Amino acid sequence: MKITIESPLPGEEDEIIIKMAELDDEVLKVIRRLKDGVSKDTMAVYANESILMVPIRDILYFDATDNRVFAYTRDNCFETRKKLFEIEELLANSSFLRISKNAIVNIKSIDHLSPEFNGRFIASLKNGEDIIISRGYVPELKKKLGIGK
Amino acid sequence: MRAFLSEFLKWFLIINTGIMVIVWINIFKYDTIWTAIIPQIFGASFLTSLVTAAYFSYNPRKPISVPVRILLTIAHYLILCVIIMTLGTRFNWFELTLQGGLAVTLSVAGVYIISAVISYMLSKGEADEMTDALKKYKEED
Numbered sequence: 001m002k003i004t005i006e007s008p009l010p011g012e013e014d015e016i017i018i019k020m021a022e023l024d025d026e027v028l029k030v031i032r033r034l035k036d037g038v039s040k041d042t043m044a045v046y047a048n049e050s051i052l053m054v055p056i057r058d059i060l061y062f063d064a065t066d067n068r069v070f071a072y073t074r075d076n077c078f079e080t081r082k083k084l085f086e087i088e089e090l091l092a093n094s095s096f097l098r099i100s101k102n103a104i105v106n107i108k109s110i111d112h113l114s115p116e117f118n119g120r121f122i123a124s125l126k127n128g129e130d131i132i133i134s135r136g137y138v139p140e141l142k143k144k145l146g147i148g149k
Numbered sequence: 150m151r152a153f154l155s156e157f158l159k160w161f162l163i164i165n166t167g168i169m170v171i172v173w174i175n176i177f178k179y180d181t182i183w184t185a186i187i188p189q190i191f192g193a194s195f196l197t198s199l200v201t202a203a204y205f206s207y208n209p210r211k212p213i214s215v216p217v218r219i220l221l222t223i224a225h226y227l228i229l230c231v232i233i234m235t236l237g238t239r240f241n242w243f244e245l246t247l248q249g250g251l252a253v254t255l256s257v258a259g260v261y262i263i264s265a266v267i268s269y270m271l272s273k274g275e276a277d278e279m280t281d282a283l284k285k286y287k288e289e290d
Contacts, residue, residue, distance in 0.1 A: 102210060108287055112280045115272030118205035119156060121279070122212050130212050136152050138275075145282035 045071050045078035054078060056094070060109040060125050062087055064102040074127045097144055099123065100134040107144065157202035163267050164201065165194035167260035175256075189240045196236070197229050201264075204228075230257050 008014060016034065020027065042053040058073045064084045071078045080087065088098050095108045110123045113133070121133040133141065168190050176182055204225050213221070234245070234253050243249035 100210075107283065110283055113276045113283070115269060115276050116212060118207060119159075119268075119272065120208075121272070121276055132210065132212060134208065135156070142279065142282075145279060145286050147278060147282045 043071065043080065045080050047076070047078050052078065056091070056096075057106075057108075059096075059106055060127060060129070061103055061105040061131060062096075063131075072127075072129075097137075097141060099137045099141065100132055103131055105131060105133075107141070153202060153206060156205060157198055159268075160201045160205075160264070161194055161198040163264045164198050164260060165190065166267075167263040168194055170263065171256045171259055185240075189236070189242075193233060193236050193240075196232055200228055200232065201225070226257065226261055229261065230254055233257050 018027065018031065023031075041056055043056055043059065045052050045054050054071065054073065059071045060074065061072050062080070062084060063070050063072065069080045069082060069084055069087065071080050082090075084098075084102065084104060087096075088104055091104070096104050096106050099105050105123060105125075109125050109127075111126050112124050114122050114124065116122050116132065119135045121138065122130045123133050124130050172186065172190060176186075204221075207221075230253060233256070234250065237243050237249075237253055238245050243252055
């Protein structure tokens with residue numbers, strides 16, 4: 001397969017053109033990653049109008065507030081331009097798991113779990129933050145940890 | 150809805166057990182036991198479990214602070230006292246006097262503590278099991 005990289009003319013927008021007789025699965029995956037701003041190991045996030053590529057392993061959890069989704073790392077919080085369900089789909093089969101209507105957690109970032117007052121659980125993260133695991137998402141977490149039905 | 154029903158069933162079993170324990174303690178002084186008390190206990194358990202399941206459906210986003218948790222617990226306890234006092238008077242479990250009222254508040258407190266301890270123990274066991282599995286998950290990775 002021939003790969004051509006050209007520099008755009010001044011004032012021209014960056015553009016990727018794929019010329020193929022038939023799109024195979026691998027290329028479709030690449031297109032999706034390009035569109036989503038997610039590679040295998042990094043995710044595009046926004047901070048002060050600039051775009052950063054953050055290693056996914058550094059993200060502790062995603063939280064949706066007022067129709068905006070934020071990615072939390074140990075020391076920072078970045079906005080993503082994706083919906084929570086899109087992130088859930090993108091990071092399926094990884095250590096990320098939906099734990100409530102508005103949060104997805106990297107289960108590797110959980111230090112320990114403890115019971116909350118109404119059948120829910122508190123996930124205490126490595127950075128000292130506590131987040132809620134809703135009752136309805138506990139079976140999925142157990143399954144992921146190999147103790148579910 | 151499924152989660153609510155499951156939560157309701159859990160509380161029904163716990164509260165019903167708690168009420169049974171309190172009733173057993175209280176009816177030792179009687180020579181005969183009236184059979185109508187069984188459906189009455191189930192009725193009281195049903196109503197209080199319904200309120201408890203609805204109360205625990207309250208789903209705030211962040212962990213609840215200790216003072217708010219205490220206030221919510223007191224409110225929940227008072228609602229349960231009102232339900233048991235209303236049903237208890239209707240079922241002739243006690244007379245609506247100061248002594249009767251005190252007996253109800255103490256009995257409800259007894260059931261509340263039993264239920265809370267059972268529920269906490271179950272949840273604690275579940276949380277510990279998940280924490281252990283989490284450690285193994287990280288080690289395997």
